[in-house]
Structure formats: structure tokens, C-alpha cells
Amino acid sequence: MTEAPAKPVPTRPVPISPTLVSAVVIGRNEGERLRACLTSLQPQEGRLIYVDSGSSDGSVEMATQMGVEVVSLDMELPFTAARARNAGLERLADAEGYVQLVDGDCEVNSDWIPAAAAFLDAHPEVAVTCGRRRERHPQASIYNQLCDAEWDTPIGEAKACGGDALMRLEALRAVDGYRDSLIAGEEPEMWLRLRHKGWKIWRLEAEMTLHDAQMTRFGQWWNRSRRAGHAFAEGAALHGAPPDRHWVAETRRAVIWGAALPLVLILGALLLSPWALLLGLIYPLQLLRLSRRMGLRPAWFSLLGKFAECTGVVEYWGNRLRGTNRKILEYK
Structure with missing residues (x-):
């Protein structure tokens, strides 16, 4: 099947936020997808942390060569994405400002973080903001198309968003981060606890990330x-x-x-x-x-x-x- 190119994202000037922004990336055996992800985040002024979950494809070495801080999870303990994200956040225990959470199979749009950080600067009641996550190859399979449609959620205040989002470190600490034990659905569960604390979650009308699901078989779906x-x-x-x-x-x-x-x-x-x-x-x-x-x-x-x-x-x-x-x- 011929893959349609990803939808071009129009470039527009965005305000640059004065708030320091760090980033936490999680992944395992993402290869060149991880390189693209880390490269898209390197222009930020804050710390860039990669949490690896037992990769065997040289991901740790590649990230280290790129000058990225690497956290290697102890794989003797039960693995969850929530645990990996918390491990990255622990490295930011003394940091202030915001953190971009992103999966290693995603590439962050160059306009996203400045625009999202500026929004958080202007809206102190908002703890988390997300934008449009798109599938990189939506025409590769019906399953990729379903993913792409699933991520097209309404603009404005939301109850939840996915794993890619810009967040206030202050708010994450107020709820002790993600629940380590959840094997899925850890983001909506944490957003619920944030809302209990009076925080808001907001979806912006802005391009955020390109995701590479590589979901081509029925069994995967x-x-x-x-x-x-x-x-x-x-x-x-x-x-x-x-x-x-x-x-x-x-x-x-x-x-x-x-x-x-x-x-x-x-x-x-x-x-x-x-x-x-x-x-x-x-x-x-x-x-x-x-x-x-x-x-x-x-x-x-x-x-x-x-x-x-x-x-x-x-x-x-x-x-x-x-x-x-x-x-x-x-x-x-």
C-alpha cells in the first residue's frame, strides 16, 4: 500500500516562553525514531532525559552520544510506562518550570513547546496542555487510521489527554506523579487526580507530535x-x-x-x-x-x-x- 505523506504543518511565529522547559522521553528499541524524537527536543533550554526500558538496539549508546541524560530502568522489576515516566521525573526533582513528556516513537513539532509553554504562562490554573498528535503514516493501514482519528479530540478544556503533553512540574509533584502499577491508562488516572486538586487540562489547536504506530496487523490492533x-x-x-x-x-x-x-x-x-x-x-x-x-x-x-x-x-x-x-x- 502506498503511504501518503504526513500532513504538512504550517509554520507560524509563536511567542517564546521565559519559563524553563525540560523533557522526559521514554522508549525501548525505537532506533531511528528515537533519534528523531531526541533531535526534535534538543533546542529546548532545559534538561533532556531519556528513560530506557531494556533496549537491545543501541538506543542507550545513541542517546548518550547525543549528549542526552540517560536513565536505564531496572528490568528485574515489573515494567510499566508509568514507572518509566516517574523515573524521568525523579531526575527533575530539583527543577522548576515545565516538562514535556513524550514517547520515543514520536517527533515533536518545532512550534509546539514555545506555544504550549506560553499558554501555561498565561493560564496558571492549567496544569497540562496537549495539542494534535498525528500518525506519521495514516494510510499505511486501517489500524493507523483508527489511531489518527482517535487522537483528534475536541479543542479546549478536557478531562484527559495522551502521553504526549507539556506539564507543570509543580502540579505533577502535588499528586506524586503517575501510578506506577498501571499497565495502561496511567495518564487519564493522573489527570483525574490533578482535577481533584483544582487543576485544569487543556487541548490547544496546535500541531504537537508525529507518532509512528507501525500497526499493520489485526493482532496488533x-x-x-x-x-x-x-x-x-x-x-x-x-x-x-x-x-x-x-x-x-x-x-x-x-x-x-x-x-x-x-x-x-x-x-x-x-x-x-x-x-x-x-x-x-x-x-x-x-x-x-x-x-x-x-x-x-x-x-x-x-x-x-x-x-x-x-x-x-x-x-x-x-x-x-x-x-x-x-x-x-x-x-x-
Whole structure:
């Protein structure tokens, strides 16, 4: 499949913030993607820290040669992206100002940090600001397209944003950073705790990062959706009580569409009448409803994804009942 070039980003003058900005990058075996990421951050005046999670491709050596501070995680301990981010933030324990958090497979737009820092300077009530994260090769696969669409969230005040964001170090310290134990969904969970402290999260109408998902196989997409279901269930377990109801609706939808309805159909057909299978028409009707809003192919994957998400929900609760924790679930 021919890959369409990434959408060009118009260059425009932006105010330069006087506030010092550092950056924390996390990654493992990102290769040249990591080089592009670190290069895009080197013009900043603050410290640039790379947290490596057991790379075997020379990432540590490359980052060191580029003059970047490197933190190598102890991989004998359970790994999570949240733990990696916290390790980078610990290096900034005495720093002031802002920090750009970014994954090692992303390249930061040259205009982003000055514009985002200027926004935080002007809005002291905002703890976190993010912009538009784009997939570098959205036409490479339907799965990359789904990622790109997922990141196109509304402009303005938000409940959450992704892992790429500019943040106040002061605010992060007020909530003790990320929750190390979460294998996914660590950002929305921390944003919720920030909002409890009175801070705000804001999405700007500005280009922020280019991401390289490299998601070309169905199995990758399925595991990513499964991980989302796990995050929904754990988030609901942590903060599902009113008034937050954190990810309760998402968990409920995954269970209803991915397990409850199929179970009702099967039991109805076995115990009552084969005609009960006609209730299965609710799925094509739901597909039609979603298609009107997002198009047929995205609607199909949205509906199919509920089965993967339900698998993640069941996995979370199964592990919890057994008193065990799941290791990180990756899709690359």
C-alpha cells in the first residue's frame, strides 16, 4: 500500500516562553525514531532525559552520544510506562518550570513547546496542555487510521489527554506523579487526580507530535483494544464511584456488547427458541447507527473492538480475584 505523506504543518511565529522547559522521553528499541524524537527536543533550554526500558538496539549508546541524560530502568522489576515516566521525573526533582513528556516513537513539532509553554504562562490554573498528535503514516493501514482519528479530540478544556503533553512540574509533584502499577491508562488516572486538586487540562489547536504506530496487523490492533479494556476495568475499580464514575461507562459497554448480549443470545436459543437468535440483529443495527457518525469501516472496528475490550476487562478481574498482576501488554 502506498503511504501518503504526513500532513504538512504550517509554520507560524509563536511567542517564546521565559519559563524553563525540560523533557522526559521514554522508549525501548525505537532506533531511528528515537533519534528523531531526541533531535526534535534538543533546542529546548532545559534538561533532556531519556528513560530506557531494556533496549537491545543501541538506543542507550545513541542517546548518550547525543549528549542526552540517560536513565536505564531496572528490568528485574515489573515494567510499566508509568514507572518509566516517574523515573524521568525523579531526575527533575530539583527543577522548576515545565516538562514535556513524550514517547520515543514520536517527533515533536518545532512550534509546539514555545506555544504550549506560553499558554501555561498565561493560564496558571492549567496544569497540562496537549495539542494534535498525528500518525506519521495514516494510510499505511486501517489500524493507523483508527489511531489518527482517535487522537483528534475536541479543542479546549478536557478531562484527559495522551502521553504526549507539556506539564507543570509543580502540579505533577502535588499528586506524586503517575501510578506506577498501571499497565495502561496511567495518564487519564493522573489527570483525574490533578482535577481533584483544582487543576485544569487543556487541548490547544496546535500541531504537537508525529507518532509512528507501525500497526499493520489485526493482532496488533486486537491487543491494543484488549489493553484498553484492561485499563477501563482498572480505572473503574480505582475511581468508579460517584462523582467521578471514571471509565465506568466504557467498561459497561465493553461487557454488554462483548459478553452479555452474546450470552443472552446463546442461552435464549438453547433454552427458549432458536428464534431468540434474531435478537442478534441488534449488532447490524448498532453498526448502522455508528456508521452514520464515523463511517462504515471505523464503525465496524469500533463494534468489533468491544469484544477485545471485554477480554481485557475479564482478564483484569480474573487476575484481581487470583491476587495477581498482569505484566504490560504491548502491541508492537
